[in-house]
Amino acid sequence: MTEYRGVMVHAEVAEGKLAAIATELLGCGRKLADDLGEELSAVIVGSGVSGSAQEAFAFGADKVYVVNDALLQDYRTDTHVAVMEKAVRQAMPSILLLGQTSIGRDLAPRLAFRLETAATMDCIELAIDSSSKRLLCTKPVYGGNARAAFISEVEPQIATVRAKAMTPLEPDSSRKGEVVAIEAGLDPSAVRTKVTEKVKQEVEGISLEAANVVIGGGRGIGGADGFKQLEELAGMLKGAVGASRPPCDNGWVPDVVQIGLTGKIVAPDLYLAVALSGSSQHMAGCSGCKNIVAINKDPEANIFREARFGVVGDWKKVLPAFTEKVRELLAE
């Protein structure tokens, strides 16, 4: 029997560069591999992605498997599961980490089941259990109301990791490693899906995930007009506007600005939460926020359990005065 050894990271590439989540996974994978005294590898899957191997070394990988094939241009379940299965069977990692991204959410479960196991999804903490030496995976459950720690009894131990939950290493471009090319060997006729169109819902200004200031609006904003006031404030603070789910469901703002369990993960220095109650599912996207400030008319709202500063009151009265004062202070 060949032994499963080492940690492998599925490293996504976006626009020719390692995605932020890939660098985070490598940072965490490096630590786990060191704790085990084993190797950290990355696997990069796509078309025209070979150039990203060096980046993976810089962020901590010892070895990089590259599966480069024109058929892997778009993410498709059938193609990516097939080549990842091949990579895992070749590398035999004892731990496999993927990002909790639109790709990882689809790829990890299907790949795990193909390997006759299940993954642990959306982890925020990973550690090697001191007694069993197994991967202890902690993830929020019940919409963030509770946390659960799991151990897989089967190899490879597969987990996806939430964005911004882990810290990348400082890249060191002098680090080198071994590149191993894996033949995709895909049969195009066995691929049962086709991507016919990709639609981007563009949002102007700074991206939510990168912003240092985020203004989040909730159901209590009441409509698209209210969000214009949040936009104005965000513009002044060089921030981005996000929302809880109801404003997205109601079409006041585009779906892509939803923050939370099934939306974006934000980690600004300042998160100003306006007229949102702070449901556990919303807060799931905010755990990296350094300072939460709330404006809500209900003193019992859960957001006040999460916030550092708050005002109890009607945002329609509080916010314009706040915005004017901010304008004044910034002009000083």
Place this chain on the structure above:
Amino acid sequence: MTVNIIVCVKQVIDPEAPPSSFKVDEASKKVVPPAGVPPVISPFDENAVEAALRIKDAQGGKITVLSMGVNLLREVVKKPLSMGADELVLLEDEAFVGGDSWANALGLAMAIKKIGQYDLILCGRQAADWDDGQVGSGIAEMLGLPSVTLARKIDVGDGKAVVERVTADGYEVIEVSLPALITVSNELGEARYPTIKGIMAAKKIEPAVWKPADIGLEPAQIGAAGRKISLERLYQPVHEGKCELIEGESPEEAGVNLALKLREQKLL
């Protein structure tokens, strides 16, 4: 084409109950159901039922609802019937309790095999209890079907489905051959309310209740006994945060004082 659709739905503790009512029992690693808050169909599963109904409205077909667990409240699991679904199959047995995604997908996949006729299997994108999002893909893998996750729109015709799949910055359009499994996200739109007529019709529908043996499974393969992933610990995160409330004579003044406070704290 008329379409045979199977929708998997899960009964869960109401995820919209106030966070303060949420309690876990760490010793038994279980959630204590909040008193007086009835369970619900996991919200994304209701979106999946809605997706099925829209397809049925457009081109006709039959919708079979499948649910697994114990103490399945009939008024809860019959809700999809009162919305317009046609049949209900329940996998109801102690042996199904405590499974992980693997064990749960296995039970559902075997039941789907027994139901036999389907063009489309729909699931919610993730259940509101364990927030895993694996069972749909798992069923597809076990049945050897193509899968598309996170659908916000599904059109069926010509032996294929055209699916809009939610991505981080928008969506992609995916064509998939049928039969296929698709998981549905809330962007599809809210589930319709049951009608009075629907509620009356649902009352008359007797669910088929299947035990593990009915779907060819041993109790050791499912529920807690069939797990691949063991639950080591379940706990509630502590909130150590303390909120400083900023006041004023009027809401406007409170707004001004908040700005001053944030300035003082170098947050502006």
